Amino acid sequence: MGQNINKKTTIQLSFPEFNNAPNIHYQLSPETLEKAALGRGEGYLTDQGALAIDTGEFTGRSPKDRFIVSDNITKNTIWWSDINIPIDTEVFDSLYTKVVTYLNSQEIFVRDAMVCAEKEHRLTLRVITEDASQNLFAYNLFLRPDGPFVPEWTIISAPGFKANPAVDGTRQHNFSIINFTRKIILIGGTGYTGEIKKAVFSVLNFLLPQQNILTMHCAANKGANGDTAIFFGLSGTGKTTLSADPERRLIGDDEHGWGPNSVFNFEGGCYAKIAGLTAEKEPQIYEAIKPGALLENVCFHGSSNRVDFDNLSKTENIRLSYPLDYISNSVSPAVGDVPKNIFFLTADAFGVLPPISKLTRAQAMYYFLSGYTAKVAGTECGINEPEATFSACFGRAFLPLHPIKYAEMLGEKLDKYPINVWLINTGWTGGAYGTGTRIKLNYTRAMIKAALDGQLDNVPYQKLPIFDLMIPAWCAGVPTELLNPVNTWADPYQYAEKANHLAMLFRQNCSQYKNFSDGMLCSVGPAAKAA
Structure with a gap:
């Protein structure tokens, strides 16, 4: 499978800019890419047979170095912000020429791929990478073509090319730029593969809502009777872990669209x-x-x-x-029905939120827009106590449109379908981080199973003060005293003090949206008392 490309082939003619590249490898198999990566010194094999690489200077995304070209398509539609940073067309064109010139002196790897398991919404990609390992990543993460192929978007990744900020208009030597007019994603100066994945996700988050598709940073699975569940959550909340359930079939672990009649995976991998x-x-x-x-x-x-x-x-x-x-029990094609249950996962390091609570429609929109979790002491330099993190729609960094747009689309879905929405705390109980304990994974799994099986449909509920969250009175496989966080703290006054502190943080975060959606969304949040 795959081939080296000479200058007269279709792939070459499609990209005459790369006529001078010394060696172009097209659609290589995973085995061949792995061999190429090892031969080029990009990585090494583990005892389990997988390829291990180091991504170099960057081991994560660099949000401040991610740009969108401001032009006729984007100027009045993009939510320009600290995560959607405009860059001029002329700057992009100049940088693109420099990257192409650089790659013409390199061995390069080309892969045709697709996103969106629902064929009517499919987007075709041509991925051009400097590293064999990045091309293997593209093979793993995206869908593989199975017929005639015409690429609509092009992704170019050149980790070895470093921009000159003073000349090239970037913040520093690395960059990720999306050009919606030319349909090009241009990445340079970073070997972190996640930049490729999330740039494509950002493109979909712009294009698909125009087709009335709610784009979601979530995992999804389906039960034996075909019921679909989706799991929202930021890093460290358990999204991938909890969706990989041996009793249910995995649709996907990270990026999905919700159309008129289905939920579908954007990707072909995890x-x-x-x-x-x-x-x-x-x-x-x-x-x-x-x-x-x-x-x-x-x-x-x-x-x-x-x-x-x-x-x-x-x-x-x-x-x-x-x-x-x-994943042996994954769904193919990766499509499920409209969800019956939605789970918002948060790792609350303040120990305030209940391990499971049921949300009203208004609360669901509020907590979706909030996208809350908490960092704990020791995870990052300078964090000595729990720190609240709010990421709108559980994926703020990837939203080209204003978050209110996605929240309102969710509200429309909830109006149309009978769906249970749950807030799941996978974080701390009995006190904040350092005093309390992390909620056991087997308890969280038991609560999710009970919700999925309908065991919580007819049990009594009690309301949690300040947050007004409805807590089930009991749940199979979970100690009853664990369900209400107030009961797990040694000092109820200290709980109330910490709960009020977190509620104030929620309200401060929501204040940025008070001029949108008639300001009604913020009114259903926790009722913090002024200090």
């Missing part, structure tokens, strides 16, 4: 965060580490090639990419 991974806790993900999979920035036990998943000395953001069919 990109899992694997810090602390064990075969016992996450068997499906652990078993996906095999030939063809790609590990990023992992450390090893001693001088062996056995991965040490607890060694985060390079980065906490160690990652694994693999095709969706590496």
